[in-house]
Each structure stands twice: as structure tokens, then as C-alpha cells.
Amino acid sequence: MSTLLIRNGRLLDPASRVDRVADLLVVGGRIRAIGTDLPAPEGAAVIDATGKVVAPGFIDVHVHLRVPGQEYKEDMRTGTAAAVRGGFVGVVCMPNTRPVVDSAPLVSYLVDLAAREGLCRVWPTGAITKGSKGEELAEIGEMYEAGACAITDDGRPVDRAETMRQAMIYASQFDLPVMDHCEDKSLSGSGCMHEGRVSSALGLKGIPSASEEVHVARNILLALETGARVHIQHLSSRRSVDLVRWGKALGARVTAEATPHHFTLTDQAVADMAYSTNTKMNPPLREEADRQAILEGIADGTIDVIATDHAPHHIDEKDVEYPLAAFGITGLETAVGLALDRLVRPGVISLEQLILLMSTRPAQLIRRTPPALTEGAEADITILDLDRTWTVRAEEMASKSKNSPFIGWTLTGAPHATVVGGRLRMLEMKVIAE
Ligand SMILES: NC(=O)N[C@@H](CC(=O)O)C(=O)O
Ligand SMILES: [Zn+2]
Ligand SMILES: [Zn+2]
Helix, strand or coil: CCEEEEEEEEEEEHHHCEEEEEEEEEECCEEEEEECCCCCCCCCEEEECCCCEEEECEEEEEECCCCCCCCCCCCHHHHHHHHHHCCEEEEEECCCCCCCCCCHHHHHHHHHHHHHHCCCEEEECECCEHHHCCCCECCHHHHHHHCCCCEECCCCCCCCHHHHHHHHHHHHCCCCCEEECCCCHHHHCCCCEECCHHHHHHCCCEECCHHHHHHHHHHHHHHHHHCCEEEECCCCCHHHHHHHHHHHHHCCEEEEEECHHHHHCCCHHHHHCCCCHHHCCCCCCCCHHHHHHHHHHHHHCCCCEECCCECCCCHHHHCCCHHHCCCCCCCCCCHHHHHHHHHHCCCCCCHHHHHHHHHHHHHHHCCCCCCCCCCCCECCEEEEEEEEEEECCHHHCCCCCCCCCCCCCEEEEEEEEEEECCEEEEECCEECCC
16 A cells, blocks of 8 residues: 655645644554644655645546446446546446446446546445336345435436335335435426527527426425425526425425536527537536526535536537527536636635535535545545636547537646545646556
8 A cells, every 4th residue: 555645735634623733643444643744654655745735535426437338438437537636535327337337236237337447536426216217116125235315316306296205205214315406307308408588599499497497396305294305406407406405494304515627607608609519418408597596505505516428428419409409518527616716716716615616515415524634534535726727628538538518628727636545546637557
């Protein structure tokens, strides 16, 4: 196991009440010592973190790794490479693969594959229903035993309230969170962007905000009734934020995530980017009032975590007319830059809040010990460079797919290094595979 000395960084871990400039020594995958002027042991790799922020490792709870079955979009190696390049020490992967991850052997397969080929930690989720068809419940208990950290039918909603209620009752036996893609298909129909002024002007079929909100409200009511933990995935509308705030006030065990694209862009991007299909995703980019409500929800704690919904697609699935294009955009390699540039720099949130949103609370959501900057803790560390100004370039991306609306954007603030279980996996935005 390697030895790593991170020198002179600002160690910032609000959950452990750490905020000091110090050295941090990693030995054998754990934080061995924190102090000033620590000597570098023989053979230790040294990272100069002067002027940088050393944070507990960031975790993304919403990632599509596309394994098994769609390795032409992404695979275990490229998806986790994109994660570490983006500053993440771990990802939660979605089960909408081919086949759908709806049984214990498939969960075990992913755990094993991640151990062999992954560059970061990978926590699989299992489907709520068999084949994510919304009919029969999957073997939730067995998937939990095999290592599933949550259940979700992401990519598809759970149509029937009764099915969702049964899933919640079952999952709560294991204290497993039920993550839900909230969408009423009878309302979203064949829409391809947010329903509003812009969709009317462009003549594209819209997806009303109510399509999401109806399921958010339903889930909160069912969580109140069953006592289960429900997590609202990729929340996009202002009333969804209101509903989560209301649910929390009533004592529901509800958590929510928002994506960088929903706190950065609006439906106007569809017009401004000349119908670029990299503005097409589920749920769609909504209006400025929605974006503002998401910023408020992030700032006041209504929204618990920032997650990317990294959804790689092949160019052939995106380079088609807008209504025909696949839903989804990549996000792992731009999330930290966008969060620093759009949330922390303008003062929407503090750096401490960002660390809670991207490290501590994501770990708590999936019932894992949060990464911490304390002696003896596992060395899962993200180092941030708040001053670096950089341009997002497709050719530098580690992901197999390049379907990002942020290509060409210039951001200030970047992930500087990623340490996973004591191993340096990224430095200065370059992936270190071995
Ligand atoms: N977000 C998306 O637009 N697409 C996701 C599915 C999903 O997250 O619902 C995908 O798997 O491509
Ligand atoms: Zn979804
Ligand atoms: Zn998703």
C-alpha cells in the first residue's frame, strides 16, 4: 500500500469540525497523521496542497455506468475514470442496464467488477420492480444482502401507488432508501422539453412540471404513512422543492437531490443552444423561477445532496432531431467545477455547505460512514483548487460519451486531486489508472 503526504492544504471537514492548514499523511489506505511539518516517510508520494482545499471525498449518488449491457456508452473503467477525474471517490450506479439489475447475482456481479476494474468505489442499486416494469417487486432483501445500497427504477417511474407503498414497506425492513424518478407518464407523454413559453415558441412538445410534482407529493405521503426513507431523484421544479420542504416539516423521511444542470441552466438553453440535444434530459431543464427555487433549496438544506445523473449516450443517439434524441447528459467531469463556479463563488452556499452536499450527506443517504479528515479514517479525499480557471473540453473527458452541454464553458474552480482508499487516482485533472 502506498504512502502519501498531502502538504500544507486547508483541511476542511465541517462534519468533523476540522478547518486548519496542515499536512495529512496517508499510510495503508488510512489517514495516519494530521499535523504541521510532518516529515515525508521514505518513498512517500508528496502532493503540495498549498492554497488548495483538502476535503472529505466527494460521492455522487446518481450515476449511469451502463454496465452490464451498454458498454458502447460507458463501462466500469471509463465511468469510474470520469468519476475520479471529476473529483469523486465513489459513485452509486443506477440499475437501468441491460438486463436491469433486479436480482442479487447482478448486484454481486457489479460489486466484483468494480473491485477488479473500478478506479473509485462503486455502490450498486437494485431495481424496485422486476425489469423495472412497475409490476412485480424485485427481490429487495436478497439484493440488499448482496450489497445494494438503495432501490430505484430510475429511468422509469413506479406508476402504481400501491406498488410504491409495498416497496417502501419492504425496503424499510432493511432501512434501505427508496430512490424515485418522479414522473407521471400520462402527463409527460411524448414531450421532449419543459412545457412552457419556450416549448410553445419552438413548437416542441412539452413535459409539464406537474408530471414530476404529482409523484413527489405521492411519495412523501406514502413515506409519511409507511415510515420509509424516500429519496427524490433529480428534482427540477419549484413546487417539488416546496413539497420536499413541506414533507420534511411534517416529519417524513424524505431527502432530495438536485443536479448541476438544473441549478445552472433553464429551458432557454434549448433555444440558445440551437436545439442542441445535449439540452435534452429527464426531467427537463425548467424555468428561471424553478432554477431559483432549487438554489434556495440547496442553500436552506431542503435539498440534501448534489448528484450528477451522469447519463452517457452514444453520438448516434444524440445526433438526431430533437424529439428523437435520447434523454440524458454526462455530468461527472463538470459537477465540481459548476458547483464551485455557480454556487460557492457567487455565495449561494459556503464551501462547508458544498462539502456537506457532495460528501457527508451523500454517504449518509446510502448508509455508509461519511468520509472524514480524522486520524484513522479511510483515506477518501478530494482536493479542490478554487482558483483554477479551466475550459471544459470533450477531448479531455475520460467518459466514453461526450454528451455534455457544458463543453466549451470556462469555469473557475476545479477538482485538483482524488484519493480513493489511500490511492492517488487523479492529479490536476489527469486520471492515474495504476
Ligand atoms: N436522466 C436522463 O435523461 N436519462 C437517464 C435516465 C434517468 O435518469 O431518468 C438515462 O439512463 O439515460
Ligand atoms: Zn431518472
Ligand atoms: Zn438517472
